[in-house]
Amino acid sequence: MSDEKTGRLAGKVAVVTGAGSGIGYATALLFAREGARVVCADISGKEEEIVAEIGDGAVAVHVDVSRNDDVARMIETAEREFGGLDVLFNNAGFGGPRRPLAEFDEEIFDDIVAVNLKGVFLGMRHGIAAMLRTGGGSVVNTASVTGLVGMKNQAVYAAAKGGVVQLTRSAALDYATQGVRVNAICPGMVWTGLAGGEPGSAPPADLIPPQPMKRWGLPEELAAAALFLASDESSFVTGALLPVDGGYTAR
Numbered sequence: 001m002s003d004e005k006t007g008r009l010a011g012k013v014a015v016v017t018g019a020g021s022g023i024g025y026a027t028a029l030l031f032a033r034e035g036a037r038v039v040c041a042d043i044s045g046k047e048e049e050i051v052a053e054i055g056d057g058a059v060a061v062h063v064d065v066s067r068n069d070d071v072a073r074m075i076e077t078a079e080r081e082f083g084g085l086d087v088l089f090n091n092a093g094f095g096g097p098r099r100p101l102a103e104f105d106e107e108i109f110d111d112i113v114a115v116n117l118k119g120v121f122l123g124m125r126h127g128i129a130a131m132l133r134t135g136g137g138s139v140v141n142t143a144s145v146t147g148l149v150g151m152k153n154q155a156v157y158a159a160a161k162g163g164v165v166q167l168t169r170s171a172a173l174d175y176a177t178q179g180v181r182v183n184a185i186c187p188g189m190v191w192t193g194l195a196g197g198e199p200g201s202a203p204p205a206d207l208i209p210p211q212p213m214k215r216w217g218l219p220e221e222l223a224a225a226a227l228f229l230a231s232d233e234s235s236f237v238t239g240a241l242l243p244v245d246g247g248y249t250a251r
């Protein structure tokens with residue numbers, strides 16, 4: 001993929017959650033390269049590292065996306081530092097343990113739903129309010145193929161991601177005439193920390209995911225899809241769910 005700066009987000013202000021790692025990291029870097037000023041949000045502390053890497057035009061915010069006050073502060077940071085909000089990438093999430101449904105205890109259910117579903121709701125709640133103050137914007141949520149099809153041993157995560165799918169579609173309808181577009185990417189299996197990958201590591205050759213392309217997705221391939229939905233190139237697209245999954249959901 002080219003490193004050339006083409007300015008597809010020139011002049012825009014973006015917030016990226018989960019920016020410390022994986023898909024969020026690749027997307028924050030790409031958004032910055034395309035001209036956006038970027039608020040990099042994460043709970044890991046790695047948000048400081050990516051901001052140092054981007055340099056001018058980026059700020060770090062330490063947040064837990066499941067906490068209302070943290071998310072409000074994250075959006076306020078975009079408005080205070082950069083004058084508004086044009087793009088919100090609600091991407092932070094985690095998979096949780098894999099086991100049959102009856103073996104999930106209540107605390108794990110609450111944690112998975114709090115981050116993966118409530119976190120997206122809170123981001124949209126505060127982010128869309130900010131976008132409406134300046135005439136609109138684009139929300140991109142990270143759902144998953146598990147929000148589109150059932151997933152053995154991942155019922156709770158799948159339910160949370162299914163919730164993200166419906167938050168996306170419904171909010172798109174709520175704001176369709178007010179300049180706010182809401183879409184989601186649905187990653188298949190992508191080689192990140194969530195999948196067991198170390199940052200920058202190559203997936204083991206013998207670990208081939210059950211995707212028709214017979215390979216893992218790369219964080220950069222998800223970032224490219226998020227960029228399309230974030231930019232004005234997708235100006236007539238709202239309420240869409242974009243599988244980026246090597247054909248997984250085409251079967």
Ligand code: NAD
Binds near residue numbers: 021023044064187188
């Ligand atoms: P990752 O673990 O590399 O990155 C997730 C980031 O989110 C981490 O930096 C983590 O610190 C952050 N995070 C987790 N909980 C948080 C919280 N409460 N508040 C703020 N930040 C928090 O994994 P990834 O694969 O890049 O995941 C990004 C998104 O993609 C997630 O929503 C995940 O569910 C989704 N997804 C990933 C895959 C995959 O195969 N990797 C597949 C489908 C969907």
